[in-house]
Amino acid sequence: MPIATFVNQTTRSSDNAGNNLLVQTTVNAWGHYQKVKFIFICLTYMIPPIMVYTWSFTAATPSFRCHHPNTIDDAYTDRSNEIFRKFYQPTENECAAHQHLLSVKECQRCYRKIKPAKNVSIVQDLQSCDGYVFDRSVYKRTLVEEWSMVCDRVGYRSFVQMIYFVGFMCGALLFGTMADRYGRRSVMGISFVLMMISGFLCAFGPQQKFGVRSSYIIFMIARFLLACSTRGISESGFVLGSEMVNPDKRLMVGMVMDYFFTSGEFFLVFMAYFLRTWRSLTFVITLFTIPFCFFYLILPESPRWLVSKGRFDEAEQILRHIAAVNKRDFDSDAYERLKDDQKQHIADRTVPLGIASLFQTKIIRIITVNLFFQWLAQNLVYYGVSQSTGSWQFDPYLSFALSALVELFAYIFIHIILDRLGRKLPYCAFAIAFGLLALLVLPVQSVLAERKTTLRVLMFILNISLKFCASASFAIIYLYSTELFPTSVRTTGLGMCSMTGRLGAILGTFSNDYLARIWMNFPTVLFGVVSLVAGIAALVFPETLNKPLPQTIDDIESMNLPLFSTNKQQRDLSRGDNIPLKAINT
Known part of the structure; x- marks a missing residue:
């Protein structure tokens, strides 16, 4: 899900001093240069969903x-x-x-x-x-058939996808850190090469002469590396895109990348429709990644990151090129002020706060634990629903395409309403609505059990509605979390949320594969109960629309949370432990 990087990386990359001066230096924060480069970055956002959801076809379970x-x-x-x-x-x-x-x-x-x-x-x-x-009327050959991953061997199928989400976690930590240390452009280049290699390993590593066991291990390792590279592309790509524009354009950047994310889903289902063996589909999808390896030669390094690392000459060269392409004058005086400000920031930089700060006081504990649960719930719901389109009892290719279309509509809808209705009301509404719709499966199945055609159509409508609510709430929680954590511990908090969220994705995979064996609708009902509880629990959050981002834990303590109150002594305890405001720029 691409908007995840809106949370994980914009805050990390925005701690550069002199942010406003850097905007002045580029002269035109949304000029021709930025538009062209942004298009290339958006194109890279078609790759992650292709790699995530290829599994829905390569490891589909035929009748x-x-x-x-x-x-x-x-x-x-x-x-x-x-x-x-x-x-x-x-x-x-x-x-x-x-x-x-x-x-x-x-x-x-x-x-x-x-x-x-x-x-x-x-x-x-x-x-x-x-x-x-x-x-073989729908799928010519899948991994499930080749390795008999059904019945008592369904765990083999689940384990590969679970390992994939573990790769998500490891990739987010590894490549997120590398992007901060070595640059966004370099990490994207490495990630695309790793993706290409692991993709070909997925396609040709499993061979009959190696035996099922060795082939399975090779494929599992390749999928792990593929997941790691996916996170490197999505995280670094979003950072690079967001650092090219003004802060007021970042919501737009996140949503546009979401649109390209769904475009990747449409591309995947188109290819899967014509390539119905798992090996040919994996091979062609990997071929599609080769041109992206050359994006390293097209995309620039982030000038904001260069400035934050004190590499002023390299940053100036890029900024002068941007100004020239945008047909604007480069403001040398503004850039000199930026350099002075950043040098002072580097000199005053303090050690970041740790994980313990997330539990330092009453209100930050409540927000932290609640957000951990929200991320776990939304990853469970979103990935659980998204990976189960094959069980919608319609043509699987049509079901997947409709699922992607519904997801696109959900992104467009929340793009329209978020700056009008805020974050809290839409999020709670979608999460609770998902829970209620999921629980409707029980009466629908019981009342219409004998009316097969009506039941089939009604269940399809319910599945579409569930996908819409899951996509909307999943996207909102990422942005909402950014605005609930203080700047001083935002990156730490969001990193921990991301880790918890991947556990939810793993549980979603497990539920679809195992609980569905007990009762086909068991996973849906479970997802509904969890989402309903999450929506109710989110009612304690404050609204963040049009409010300044909290800078310190003390700012969080001053928030008004329904059903909870703060006291002055707690707020006093948090003072003196925060990063100086002049070193923070959100």
Whole structure:
């Protein structure tokens, strides 16, 4: 989700002294130069969703059943399916007797009768399948089929995606730190090369001659590296884009990148529709990343980062080029004032506050713990819903495309309302609405159980609505968190939130793969309960619209939180532990 970087990186990169002077130096904060470079950066934002959601197609689970025990060349055809159903498929009573913890559907496709049924009234023992037959009418070949990652082996599928989200966490920490130390442009270049290498490793690393075990390990490592590189591109790319514009343009920058993010989803589903084997799709998607490796030659380093590191000559060269392209004069006097201000800032720089500062006083503890839960809940909901479009009981390619379209509409909608209604009301409304809609699954399934067509259409409408609410609340919480943490510990707080959020994404993957085996709608109901609790818990947050960003923990303590109050003694304890205001620029 691209707007995540709006939180994680704009604050980190905006701690440069002399921010306003730097804007004056560029003379035109949204000139021709910035527009052209911004387009290139936005194009890179098509890559992360492609890499995240390729898994929805390469590891899709087609319809399947047990292999017919008396047939060598069994196939998933109407005739063979009918023969299997008649003689070997367990009945509901047999599933209830032997595999009552699984749904009937899961039991019937993962177990078979030990011997052909002669008397249907007799309850027979069941045994797990020793082989599977897959439907190839939609997917020609997926990793699930190749490695039989179904039934009692579904954990292999889940583990790969969980490792991917662990790679997200590691990549965010590693490349975020590297971008601050070595520059945004360099990290983007390294990330694209790593992405290309890991992509080809995903496509060609697993080979039959290596065996399933070795192929699985190779693929898992490649996916981990792919996730790391994805975070390097998205984080560094957003920083680079946001540092080219005025602070008042940063919301626009974040939302436009979200639009390109959804464009990547449309590109993916288009390619997946024509490339229906997992290896060919992975290979072509990786080929698509090769031109982006040359963006290193096109994109400049961030002049703000260069100034923050005291590399004034390099920054001046870039700024003079920007002014020339924008057909403006370079303000040398303003730049000299900027250099003096930054040198003073470097001299006065203090050691950043640590994680313990997030729990220093009552109000900051409440906000911190609540935001941790909000991030976990929204990652659980968003990734859980986004990765389950294949279970919408419609064509999976159409379902994915509609999901991306709904996500785009959600971004446009919140782009319109956030600066009008604030952050708190829309966020709570979308989170609570998601919870209520998800719980509607229970009465809908029970009332319309016999009306299959009506149930199918209504469930599709519910899934679309859930996707809209999940996308909207997921995007808002990132921006909202930026405005709730004080500048003195904002980067630390948001980094911890991001870590917690990835745990939510991992739980979402686990829920879709395991809980759905018990009941198809179990994950949706779980997501709904968590989102409902999150929406109610967010009511304690203050509104931040048109209010100055909190600079210190003392500023947070002065906020009015519903149901909670502060006292002067707590605020006094936090004084003296904050970064001087002159060293902070939000």
